[in-house]
Amino acid sequence: MNFCSNCGSRVVLKVPDGDFLPRHVCPNCGAIHYLNPKLVVGSVPEYQGRILICKRGIEPRHGYWTIPAGFMENDETLEAGAAREAMEEARIQVEIGSLLLLANVTSARQVHVFFRSRMLTADFDVTHESLEVKLIDAREIPWDDLAFPSTEYALRRYVEDRAAGVERHHVAEMQRRF
């Protein structure tokens, strides 16, 4: 951050009164610009026991497999965001279910919130964000070609919990992998 998004002046880095961290502060209009972690929302969609995964058609991790997920937008709930991403990345209609994973992805300054979801129909399709979309059995999950640590963590817990007949939630910290 170099300039004030409010008035266009050059910002300076300093600790505001009563604060404890340096912030980008505008010496002209006084605006303090905070930088905070971003939320990524998504789900593990299931249809009649099979799991839907998408091959990423965009960077980062182009060509690797993931579950439908992306940045949460303003003015939507976590669940609405997760359902929107399912539509955007796989053209599926889902009903969002229980909380699966709350993942600290500190190195990327993100928090990932993943739910279980149920596809309302068997329909799915590729989109400009996904090269390929498919419904697979749990034993077909491409563990070595998953896009992100949180993708793998979510799918492992999903499969374990389903085998145990429970819908647990998990809070975890993802280690940097790339």
Place this chain on the structure above:
Amino acid sequence: MNFCSNCGSRVVLKVPDGDFLPRHVCPNCGAIHYLNPKLVVGSVPEYQGRILICKRGIEPRHGYWTIPAGFMENDETLEAGAAREAMEEARIQVEIGSLLLLANVTSARQVHVFFRSRMLTADFDVTHESLEVKLIDAREIPWDDLAFPSTEYALRRYVEDRAAGVERHHVAEMQRRF
């Protein structure tokens, strides 16, 4: 947002290629400035069966009671942020426990993540953010003078769950109240 924080040019509002929402885009350097919900992290601290609450010394809701919570910073986990807020607002050392509440606060463009926490000692104190800090019994919670809908929701679920002998998590949407 009026100016590009990268190069200082005036931004325009438009839908970038492949996107579906208008964004603040810089016609000079091409930067796209996304606005996303912010995370608020906190906890319900307990010490030997009593609950710690703080009277807010800052706006919004100056003079109303709350649990220690605030904006999550970059480079910290949800749990570290919740523990930091406990220290900043009440000078308490806590061990963060189970997830209590994941609250959509859509009207404020926030997501609140609250945990249960355990105070490691009986020590607490006021800070520049809190006019008063106290340890109370559950029946002394000032329900009519709580700061935010998520404060009330978290405390109600906390008390109910404790009475039931369980540590559930809750996912909910807060209605605008003010």
